[in-house]
Amino acid sequence: MKLKSIAAGVALSIGASVISISAIAAETIKVGVLHSLSGTMAISETTLKDTVLMMVEEQNKKGGLLGKQLEAVVVDPASNWPLFAEKTRELLTKEEVDVIFGCWTSVSRKSALPVLEELNGLMFYPVQYEGEESSKNVFYTGAAPNQQAIPAVDYLANDLGVERWVLAGTDYVYPRTTNKILEAYLKAKGVAAEDIMINYTPFGHSDWQSIVSDIKKFGGEGKKTAVVSTINGDANVPFYKELGNQGISSEDIPVVAFSVGEEELSGLDTTPLVGHLAAWNYFQSVENDANAAFIKQWKAFTSEERVTNDPMEATYIGFNMWANAVTKAGTTDVDAVEQAMIGQETPNLTGGMAVMNKNHHLSKPVLIGEIQDDGQLEVVWETDGVVAGDAWSDFLPGSKDLISDWTSPIKCGNYNTVTKECSGSK
């Protein structure tokens, strides 16, 4: 009898301690941050790490989620693509995070993707990209090509009367896919092949003389010409400088860039860039209360001279949507949150509503801005409403018939509407 009660007491206390341990473990919801804090991409990605930290801090001030506090787990994949896969595994197995915000380059996303699918993780990807992908485990809050590149081309053709096109890009997957889509789109619009010039340069290209001279010649043949630039990072400054030196102004041959934003422009000599264009879904200069509050919060969190940019807005939207979806699902379980995410609406920073569609892409407005000499972009054109992100481009032969729909009964990232089959992973 005595022995029994002791045993029961021991069992009880062990049980209690187990419960208390699990109670401590369940007290926080872990948010993984997978952005490079060193190496070449650190310049851009550090900003997004700070954004997530700011959002986590704010959510905790509001009382956290499901009555628990949020805890950010920051890792550094160091701009090293294979390391993204390792760090994703570390976050999901060792840290057991409930959600990951991360990646910038497409190659880093492609590296993390198999791990996410294998371990059924959840990631929010906040950067504009080339499309042609839809995974159950990823939500794409940046722009797909039809939310950035195609409206920009439409603007140039309709508002500026552009008839000849230079598609200039750095030689890697995003520019190549985007340019392929744009080329098909332009040809479908009736642009002749000889009115399209495509040019690729290596990373960090600095001698732009002959390319700019070619562009000048190409643009000097009587038809209004524009450059659609997917030139990345460092190579942009010498490119715009050379344009200026060869006397090409933004009125003669405007350049619309998809990778040049406020962050890239801050601390640059903007003189050769003034008047050229950039296409994004958000600009810091957009005037409304939500944006003003966000900028104020950001400057208070970091420092006065910091700027906001498009991928930050995408992170902001993604984070708020995830928080709402967790509240709606009542759990952080990936499958439940994934279903709760679809159809979520949250205000964006440009005065509209962001909607998460069935294909894990957002509906966003598209803005075209002109670069000003203070490094800000002045909106010169915007779409009437929001544009729904298209995972599979309608202008590429291989992906024309594919759609992505993560609701039942299809539940597929690449569903072929002709053969009625799901050709990839479920």
Add this chain to the structure above:
Amino acid sequence: MRRLFATLCCYVAASLTSVYANEPIEVDADPATVAAVSSPPLSATMVETEEPVSVAGLLINLTEVKLSKALPVLKQLEILGGLDMLPMFKGMLEGDLYFVKASKEVVIISTVDGELTAQGVLSKKQLADVSKSQLKKIRVNNKLRGFLKQAIARLHISHPDSDKRLAAVQTLLTHLSDDTIATLIAARVNEADEDVQAMIDLALALYQADSKDPAERLIAVNIMADSLEGDARNKLVKLAENDTDTQVKVAAAKALKQINEKIEFYGFIDQLFFGLSLGSVLLLAAIGLAITFGVMGVINMAHGEMIMLGAYTTYVVQLMMPNAIEYSLWVAIPLAFVVSGCVGILIERGVIRHLHGRPLETLLATFGISLILQQLVRTVFSPLNRQVASPEWMSGSLEINPILSLTLNRLYILAFALLVFGLLLIILRKTSLGLNVRAVSQNRDMAKAMGIRTDWVDAMTFGLGSGIAGIAGVALSQLTNVGPNLGQAYIIDSFMVVVFGGVGNLWGTLVAAFSLGIANKFLEPVTGAVLASIFVLIFIILFIQKRPKGLFPQKGRAAE
């Protein structure tokens, strides 16, 4: 030429009257309009009236309209304000046009010796102590910039400076309306400068090429045949393709053929220049290495970082003298030589000296040093690229004709590279240091026996090579990004040039740099930039297989 001019005079005589409607109206003498600017209550009423008629009212309107609605306001300003609007248009084009938030007075700002000054557009008076917070910018977009350029050109037709007039007519070529033609005809009568005359005649011919009379079109074609302007060529293309009159068609096709031949010729010169310019960059980057690697035989992987240090020196110099960017490069060149040179001597004394005769260890040690220097720069200056401004005299281009224009920064750097090369040659040939360097590099032991302090010579040679790399950095800061990775981008090219040219031969370096530059630039249009550099690399590998000692191998017993 005369005949064309006469016919055109008649052709557009009707529209001549409208020119005089465009004559500038005296505005700034009118005290009422000036008063309207400075008194806000009055200005408020001005805006509400549907069509403001005074320049002052229009200016206030300009501060309030949306960007998309600003064009009509500017058009009216041009009509009403005429020449008086010239400074304002220029200011607006440059982005220097602001208005005082309180009084709505439109001002042009400028910065003199770091101090902000604002001048009223109408009052022409300097405003007393203004700060940027009191002002708001009048924004411009491309549409407005396009208009402003045209408007400035129209107003410049009567400018006393003939170069300005020439540029003005050239700008107008793309948008020839009846009004502009009438203005041009009026200007042609009084024009004394031959170049401007020819340019106006071309403009008139461009206009006449749309005439209904085939004879007139033919005259126009003959005039356009002598021009290299793109607009003339485009017009000729259209005429050669679509003209209804066969005579005009044939004449246009013939003229086009001539022009195309010229374009091809100048295009060739253009490419040659690009090649020489790339060659000069390669030469600058490699010439320091030609000394440390070529003469001393040290494989210095930190050579790129010496270039980087030179570029950062330029950045620091510009930070120190923000109001004298024009002269900053002249200060930066000797300073960069000293900074990189000293670092070079330190490396030589501290590391390389102890690894003498062990090339593999030297390679690894200097590679380590290059990483240390990069990280040092990252910590001190941040990993972000730094902004190095180009002085005014280095931007823009030297226009030889409408097809061929050479960018000034490249031209200066080409000349600079040759100058540095010449100086280095003199140092090695004519000075006692040069004599010692050559002696040590040819036969170290013998030189030692002759009483030369080889240690000291080694340090000085390495310092000289590094210092020259620093100077190269100053030049490169004008072309490319100044960041921690600057050096890495040039180290491979530098080795390529030195090895190709022949180790230990400065002339070889010169020839190699220019031939690689030119080869690269002639390949680029055919193969694209990525493939061009691959082909050049493959060529060098094959070449080295055949001639391991490069283009100009060292001869004699000293050469192993």
